[in-house]
Amino acid sequence: MVVAYVILDGFDLGAGAIALIVGRTDAERGTIIRAIGPVWDGNEVWLLAAGGVLYFAFPLLYASSFQGFYLPLMIVLWLLMLRALGIEFRHQISNPIWRKFFETIFSISSALLTIFFGAALGNVIRGVPLNSDGYFFEALWTNWRVVPNPGILDWYTVISGVVALVALTNHGALYVTLKTDGDVNKRSRKVVSILWPALLAVTLVSLVATLSIRPELLDNYKKAPIGFAIPLLVVAALIGILRFHKSGNEKFAFLSSCVYLAGMLGGAAFAVYPNVLTASTGPQYSLTINNTVTGSYAMHVAIVWWAIGIVIAIGYFVFLFKMFKGKVTEAGGYGL
Amino acid sequence: MEQALLIHRLHFAFTVTFHYLFPQLTMGLAPLIVILKTMALKTGNEQYNRAARFWAKVFGINFVCGVVTGIPMEFQFGTNWSHFSRFAGGVIGQTLAMEGTFAFFLESAFLGLFLYGEKKLSPKMHWFSAFMVFVGSWLSGYFIVATDAWMQHPVGYTRLPDGSFQLASFWSLLLNPWALWQYAHNMSGAVITGAFVMTAIGAFYLLSRKHVENARLFIKLGIIAGCIASIMQIFPTGDGQGRMIAHNQPATLAGMEGLYKTQQGAPLAIMGQPNPATGQLDNPLTVPYMLSFLSYQHWNAEVKGLDSFPPQDIPDNIPLLYFAYHIMVGLGTMFIAVMVVSVFLLWRGKLFDARWMLWILMLAAPFPYIANIAGWMTAELGRQPWLVYGLLRTVDGYSTLVSAGNGMFTLLGFMGMYTIIAILFLFLVYRVINEGPEPETLSVRMPIDLKEAAVAVKN
Numbered sequence: 001m002v003v004a005y006v007i008l009d010g011f012d013l014g015a016g017a018i019a020l021i022v023g024r025t026d027a028e029r030g031t032i033i034r035a036i037g038p039v040w041d042g043n044e045v046w047l048l049a050a051g052g053v054l055y056f057a058f059p060l061l062y063a064s065s066f067q068g069f070y071l072p073l074m075i076v077l078w079l080l081m082l083r084a085l086g087i088e089f090r091h092q093i094s095n096p097i098w099r100k101f102f103e104t105i106f107s108i109s110s111a112l113l114t115i116f117f118g119a120a121l122g123n124v125i126r127g128v129p130l131n132s133d134g135y136f137f138e139a140l141w142t143n144w145r146v147v148p149n150p151g152i153l154d155w156y157t158v159i160s161g162v163v164a165l166v167a168l169t170n171h172g173a174l175y176v177t178l179k180t181d182g183d184v185n186k187r188s189r190k191v192v193s194i195l196w197p198a199l200l201a202v203t204l205v206s207l208v209a210t211l212s213i214r215p216e217l218l219d220n221y222k223k224a225p226i227g228f229a230i231p232l233l234v235v236a237a238l239i240g241i242l243r244f245h246k247s248g249n250e251k252f253a254f255l256s257s258c259v260y261l262a263g264m265l266g267g268a269a270f271a272v273y274p275n276v277l278t279a280s281t282g283p284q285y286s287l288t289i290n291n292t293v294t295g296s297y298a299m300h301v302a303i304v305w306w307a308i309g310i311v312i313a314i315g316y317f318v319f320l321f322k323m324f325k326g327k328v329t330e331a332g333g334y335g336l
Numbered sequence: 337m338e339q340a341l342l343i344h345r346l347h348f349a350f351t352v353t354f355h356y357l358f359p360q361l362t363m364g365l366a367p368l369i370v371i372l373k374t375m376a377l378k379t380g381n382e383q384y385n386r387a388a389r390f391w392a393k394v395f396g397i398n399f400v401c402g403v404v405t406g407i408p409m410e411f412q413f414g415t416n417w418s419h420f421s422r423f424a425g426g427v428i429g430q431t432l433a434m435e436g437t438f439a440f441f442l443e444s445a446f447l448g449l450f451l452y453g454e455k456k457l458s459p460k461m462h463w464f465s466a467f468m469v470f471v472g473s474w475l476s477g478y479f480i481v482a483t484d485a486w487m488q489h490p491v492g493y494t495r496l497p498d499g500s501f502q503l504a505s506f507w508s509l510l511l512n513p514w515a516l517w518q519y520a521h522n523m524s525g526a527v528i529t530g531a532f533v534m535t536a537i538g539a540f541y542l543l544s545r546k547h548v549e550n551a552r553l554f555i556k557l558g559i560i561a562g563c564i565a566s567i568m569q570i571f572p573t574g575d576g577q578g579r580m581i582a583h584n585q586p587a588t589l590a591g592m593e594g595l596y597k598t599q600q601g602a603p604l605a606i607m608g609q610p611n612p613a614t615g616q617l618d619n620p621l622t623v624p625y626m627l628s629f630l631s632y633q634h635w636n637a638e639v640k641g642l643d644s645f646p647p648q649d650i651p652d653n654i655p656l657l658y659f660a661y662h663i664m665v666g667l668g669t670m671f672i673a674v675m676v677v678s679v680f681l682l683w684r685g686k687l688f689d690a691r692w693m694l695w696i697l698m699l700a701a702p703f704p705y706i707a708n709i710a711g712w713m714t715a716e717l718g719r720q721p722w723l724v725y726g727l728l729r730t731v732d733g734y735s736t737l738v739s740a741g742n743g744m745f746t747l748l749g750f751m752g753m754y755t756i757i758a759i760l761f762l763f764l765v766y767r768v769i770n771e772g773p774e775p776e777t778l779s780v781r782m783p784i785d786l787k788e789a790a791v792a793v794k795n
Contacts, residue, residue, distance in 0.1 A: 052433030056429025059500070062414050066414025066415045073415055074749065089400070298426055298430065312438070316442070
């Protein structure tokens with residue numbers, strides 16, 4: 001579910017971040033926002049749904065991480081709210097000043113969100129100072145070092161924030177390329193051409209940084225060498241993005257980017273398993289899949305309704321994406 | 337009370353109160369919009385479609401504000417109430433996750449179709465999307481009420497040695513008798529808000545002699561729905577909810593009524609100010625025996641006063657609880673009076689010329705909001721000092737590692753953010769009301785769009 005959220009909301013976050021760069025005129029920016037307009041809040045619902053599932057399936061993990069990440073989560077909340085206001089209120093009034101204001105809010109909050117999400121993932125990989133009750137509290141920053149008393153932001157999590165910014169902006173630019181034509185399409189293609197080498201570079205830097213602070217993350221891969229398929233997939237996806245992008249196959253370039261994101265997240269999850277929140281204070285304090293999961297009756301019930309709910313939800317999505325497929329033009333949106 | 341606990345309570349109270357200003361209108365308007373769409377489909381009269389489009393605009397702005405202010409609610413369970421989440425997440429996480437998975441997906445997907453798809457969809461499909469928006473918003477309401485009902489009246493759980501709750505019966509959680517009454521009471525309250533707002537805008541147009549045809553339709557639909565909902569609000573739903581409280585939360589009932597001393601044939605307090613220092617109601621105006629009868633259907637039944645509970649088990653803010661409850665009931669009674677008189681005038685064919693009544697209907701719009709919020713305050717203040725009634729105290733539920741300073745920082749942040757949202761909301765709704773439901777305004781808008789297009793071409 002987290003993967004679904006990152007891939008789906010990832011493109012509209014990224015598209016938001018580049019809206020001001022590739023959209024030079026009011027109408028062009030309008031095109032970009034219309035490209036994500038009908039689908040963005042459905043995508044955001046995945047975040048809420050994932051949060052809800054986390055809540056009942058792993059109450060301790062939810063309680064611990066939400067308290068520990070209090071400050072960054074509140075900032076994420078404010079950014080999410082600003083972003084929603086930006087996209088929803090922009091089209092209410094066709095005054096250029098009004099529109100510009102909400103576009104700017106939308107774009108800045110989208111970009112900052114990608115960084116915070118990346119930093120959050122960085123915290124999970126690096127580990128947090130859990131106490132014996134399974135709780136912790138982190139300041140926003142302390143001394144920018146990884147140990148012994150880390151803040152939410154340190155040099156490592158800043159790197160992962162940058163990875164997320166680059167990867168999701170690239171993802172968003174590929175989506176905009178896919179959904180538009182004309183100047184906007186040309187400019188966002190240019191963004192991809194510039195971002196691809198950066199993406200390659202930050203992916204490598206983050207890999208090296210991760211292995212230098214947590215070398216034991218390789219253990220799972222050594223135990224189950226099949227896991228090495230995941231990094232290979234990431235490399236293949238990176239090459240795919242470049243090749244399909246060069247040959248103008250917009251759809252496959254975007255799909256490669258989806259695979260890249262899924263691979264990065266999957267690789268991280270594979271490495272930390274069975275931990276769900278690693279303790280920097282010692283492995284005995286780590287929260288694992290097993291010590292946080294709720295009772296089996298609740299899980300059985302939930303799997304039944306969850307499966308039904310997700311099938312229905314996917315039904316809406318297929319329907320919505322079908323209704324709104326094709327390229328967006330400046331004048332008429334989707335002809336609605 | 338510890339400073340951090342107070343701030344965490346204010347944090348939730350402020351954000352949830354502000355949030356609930358929006359869903360009560362969307363849940364209240366949704367069935368009214370379905371009625372308008374149904375009439376349009378049946379009669380083929382375009383006026384109903386125009387009315388539905390107008391209310392869809394109001395609905396859309398409210399929906400956005402409701403979603404935006406709703407996201408923090410789910411987060412706060414973890415951020416500000418992490419001990420509570422750790423203990424109770426296995427149970428109430430179910431209903432909260434179901435809200436996201438079933439109701440919220442449904443509502444947001446079909447709202448997009450309803451708002452932007454009228455030209456593309458057939459009239460029947462457009463009616464269907466309006467109907468699904470209604471279903472989604474009311475389902476959402478149910479899952480949230482079921483969550484609160486479990487905290488008020490916990491059922492279907494087992495408790496582990498470490499104190500955490502585990503779900504034992506899914507259906508008893510979903511069909512909690514408390515949830516059924518609370519839901520009925522809450523939804524008719526939402527319809528009252530929707531109906532009063534619809535009537536008030538109709539009355540405003542009639543008084544300003546604008547959009548007369550639509551105004552009459554708004555008033556007619558508004559007061560008929562409002563009359564039914566106002567009566568249902570007291571009986572059976574208010575009565576049923578009250579008996580739930582009398583049987584399961586006797587200390588809460590005593591607090592709501594300001595009844596300090598246990599007595600047989602207890603009176604119902606209409607007015608008066610509870611005085612915690614002396615343990616009595618100052619300046620009382622009461623109806624003798626009435627409380628006993630309403631609670632237990634017996635004129636002489638014994639009603640427990642606050643003196644029969646240990647002081648640590650009674651609600652910690654009796655005056656606020658008492659007034660929240662009395663404001664709710666007082667306003668509810670006035671709603672019935674206003675609506676019954678209006679329906680009578682409508683029946684006699686005099687309502688649309690009775691300008692004094694139109695003034696009352698126009699100015700009545702804010703009061704259902706106050707009544708709905710006061711009702712929720714009654715429920716949640718009445719639950720104190722418990723977070724999960726009788727099982728987990730509020731003082732044991734908050735995030736102890738989040739300091740008062742951090743809590744204050746984010747509370748002030750929300751206050752600032754919500755001030756901006758409130759200003760934008762009022763501004764946008766004012767524009768919609770000012771523009772009105774008539775079609776000729778569309779042509780006024782065109783030149784702006786054309787100019788914009790021309791500028792785009794030039795660039």
